[in-house]
Amino acid sequence: MLPRVLFALAVIAVAVDIYAIADIALTARNRLRSLNKWLWIVIVIVITPIGAVLWFILGKKKKNAADGPLGPDDDPNFTAPDGETARDRITRLEEELRRLDDEENMPPDPFLDDPDQPGPDKP
Numbered sequence: 001m002l003p004r005v006l007f008a009l010a011v012i013a014v015a016v017d018i019y020a021i022a023d024i025a026l027t028a029r030n031r032l033r034s035l036n037k038w039l040w041i042v043i044v045i046v047i048t049p050i051g052a053v054l055w056f057i058l059g060k061k062k063k064n065a066a067d068g069p070l071g072p073d074d075d076p077n078f079t080a081p082d083g084e085t086a087r088d089r090i091t092r093l094e095e096e097l098r099r100l101d102d103e104e105n106m107p108p109d110p111f112l113d114d115p116d117q118p119g120p121d122k123p
Contacts (some may be wrong), residue, residue, distance in 0.1 A: 020052035
């Protein structure tokens with residue numbers, strides 16, 4: 001029974017070490033507290049059960065909420081990336097619709113809609 005428990009603990013320790021090494025490698029340099037990445041990797045490998053715990057507790061700074069991405073409600077560029085206000089957008093869209101309506105009400109172009117010319121549906 002004891003060898004199984006020791007084996008399970010060793011597997012867990014190795015998994016935590018692998019996770020810690022991957023976390024060290026992917027952490028940005030500006031979030032490191034005191035030591036560089038290579039030294040932290042050496043600490044995690046040499047002091048296997050304790051090195052990973054030290055990394056998670058002492059290794060990197062906490063991530064600030066201001067550093068992360070903003071939500072759509074907090075980001076002014078999300079709703080209007082070109083600086084256009086909602087009122088300006090509505091006015092622009094109404095003008096486009098008015099122009100499209102005017103195009104539909106125009107008389108047919110005699111060069112495009114010539115009844116004497118053969119077309120796809122005329123022989």
